Amino acid sequence: MHLYTFSASPNGKRVEVFLKEKNIQLETTEIDIMAGENLSDDFRSRNPMARIPVLKLDSGEMLAESIAICRFLEGLEAEPNLFGLDSKEQALIEMWNRRAEINLFLRVADAFRNNSGVFKDREVVCPEWGAISADAAREAALIFEQQLSDSEFIAGDRYTIADITLTCCLTFARNTGLDLLETQHLADYHERVRSRPSFGK
């Protein structure tokens, strides 16, 4: 297997943390998305969406989408379990992971993309949409704050893929000037979860 990624990106980070939790080592190629290496025909032949991360399987097939990659790896390396053991736990983890992706991660990404104009070489940017997205992320963060007021982790009493998604999103937001850590439980949670060895710096 071979991983194509960009370690400074939040989705690259999700897969990196997952691999470390599982203690899986993969051959990796860094694709510099800032320099547009993901836009080349060569890269698009791996992922027509022109996004990282992409995992090349031993069969030569390409697997994109961070969660799909992690789900595949969980099938190869069962421990520690990060996607849930029974159908109820799997569903709760999926629910929180999707909430974190749809209501927070995508909003944070839109805020960054439209406010910074970093990718204006490849897409139309709209600062007004950036501001709307940042507000929506702040509002959604309150739901996570509420959930964490009586739960150590976002999807129950143990660390799961939903925590990886949420923590990578919160860290990326903070690093790009959108502070979603102004409430106590979310701030404490972020400190706690990102201090795991798998998170690195």
Ligand SMILES: N[C@@H](CCC(=O)N[C@@H](CS)C(=O)NCC(=O)O)C(=O)O
């Ligand atoms: N839904 C995809 C999103 C992947 C994605 O948006 N990757 C970003 C980096 S975090 C990217 O490749 N951006 C390059 C670009 O927009 O040109 C996933 O979960 O992996």
